[in-house]
Amino acid sequence: MQKNKSNTPLTPAVLHILLALSTRERHGYGIMKEVESDSQGKVKMGPGTLYGSIGRMIEAGLIRESDKRVDPEMDDERRVYYKLTGLGQSTLAAELERYREVVAVAKKKQLAPSSFAYGI
Amino acid sequence: MASEPFLRRYRNWYAKLLRLYPKAHRERFGEGMEQTFNDLCRERVKAERGLFSFALWMFFETSTGIMRENMTSIIMQKSIIRVALGTGLILLIPLFGNLFVDGWDWPLPAFVLAGTLLFGTGLTYELVARKMNNKAYRFAVGLALATAFILTWMNLAVGGILGDHPANLMYPGVLLVGFIGTIIARLKPQGMSRALFAMAFAMALVPVMALIVGAPAFANGVAAVFGLHGFFAMLWVGSALLFRRASANRL
Numbered sequence: 462m463q464k465n466k467s468n469t470p471l472t473p474a475v476l477h478i479l480l481a482l483s484t485r486e487r488h489g490y491g492i493m494k495e496v497e498s499d500s501q502g503k504v505k506m507g508p509g510t511l512y513g514s515i516g517r518m519i520e521a522g523l524i525r526e527s528d529k530r531v532d533p534e535m536d537d538e539r540r541v542y543y544k545l546t547g548l549g550q551s552t553l554a555a556e557l558e559r560y561r562e563v564v565a566v567a568k569k570k571q572l573a574p575s576s577f578a579y580g581i
Numbered sequence: 582m583a584s585e586p587f588l589r590r591y592r593n594w595y596a597k598l599l600r601l602y603p604k605a606h607r608e609r610f611g612e613g614m615e616q617t618f619n620d621l622c623r624e625r626v627k628a629e630r631g632l633f634s635f636a637l638w639m640f641f642e643t644s645t646g647i648m649r650e651n652m653t654s655i656i657m658q659k660s661i662i663r664v665a666l667g668t669g670l671i672l673l674i675p676l677f678g679n680l681f682v683d684g685w686d687w688p689l690p691a692f693v694l695a696g697t698l699l700f701g702t703g704l705t706y707e708l709v710a711r712k713m714n715n716k717a718y719r720f721a722v723g724l725a726l727a728t729a730f731i732l733t734w735m736n737l738a739v740g741g742i743l744g745d746h747p748a749n750l751m752y753p754g755v756l757l758v759g760f761i762g763t764i765i766a767r768l769k770p771q772g773m774s775r776a777l778f779a780m781a782f783a784m785a786l787v788p789v790m791a792l793i794v795g796a797p798a799f800a801n802g803v804a805a806v807f808g809l810h811g812f813f814a815m816l817w818v819g820s821a822l823l824f825r826r827a828s829a830n831r832l
Contacts (some may be wrong), residue, residue: 516606
């Protein structure tokens with residue numbers, strides 16, 4: 462992946478993983494559940510997408526692995542946790558700023574999701 | 582629980598499916614993926630929802646991931662093979678020179694040095710530039726590396742640019758400026774631009790310092806030495822400007 466492919470928008474999977482890790486460290490299943498909750502069930506990631514993205518994000522320096530430990534809310538298996546790096550935080554902030562700017566433009570044009578009337 | 586045998590079977594199949602990942606990915610994430618799959622299955626059973634369609638989706642989704650990771654792995658291997666082939670082809674030139682051109686006689690260490698420098702430069706380009714879609718960024722990386730390659734080659738193979746004098750040690754210093762700058766910039770175009778400007782400035786300082794310490798190269802004319810260093814500095818300025826352009830292209 463980008464290291465950091467900072468001149469292009471983040472993929473939805475990467476953005477959602479960054480968002481999920483913005484509040485605290487999480488393991489794979491925890492990230493998946495948080496993404497599902499953040500997107501109100503609209504984004505569902507399988508392990509293939511999740512761990513593929515995690516691998517590329519580690520390579521890009523956006524997140525890093527923490528020590529393995531047991532999740533007290535789950536079973537007694539030790540799990541790898543992931544957390545944001547400084548670069549991950551700044552990349553997320555830059556992406557959110559980009560979204561904010563896009564929304565501001567849309568507002569300026571008085572566009573709302575229901576206001577599109579292309580082809581009419 | 583009635584679903585327990587199915588659960589066990591799906592887990593076994595999933596563990597087998599994960600073996601199709603490239604080794605590096607499997608070793609790093611295999612355990613986590615299995616755990617996540619198990620967690621999702623447990624959640625499904627707890628909610629008293631069917632496992633079959635869920636398992637089918639999981640297997641399909643993970644198979645897609647397996648294909649993607651294997652493609653990435655193949656592309657990376659291809660990059661190494663491409664660089665190695667390119668290095669070999671370029672080395673054919675001096676090899677044919679040795680065989681067919683009178684007075685051309687490269688010793689084995691020269692081949693080893695050229696091969697190492699070419700392969701190292703090519704691989705660095707592949708590793709750095711392939712991470713960016715931006716053309717300006719790729720050109721900038723290529724120009725910076727090519728300039729560093731020529732400078733290193735001139736010093737190591739052709740002989741010190743400043744003659745037989747310790748002042749030649751300033752050149753590795755110039756490259757070190759770029760290396761440290763690259764680490765600080767973490768390959769971001771804006772930081773890389775600054776690093777390349779710093780390299781250009783350091784390069785421009787070299788003849789001034791060499792003149793002060795009295796390097797023998799100036800016996801052939803001060804202008805020629807300054808011109809050569811100015812040329813190298815300009816190439817790095819060009820690279821810095823390309824990085825700046827890449828930075829300006831950010832969305």
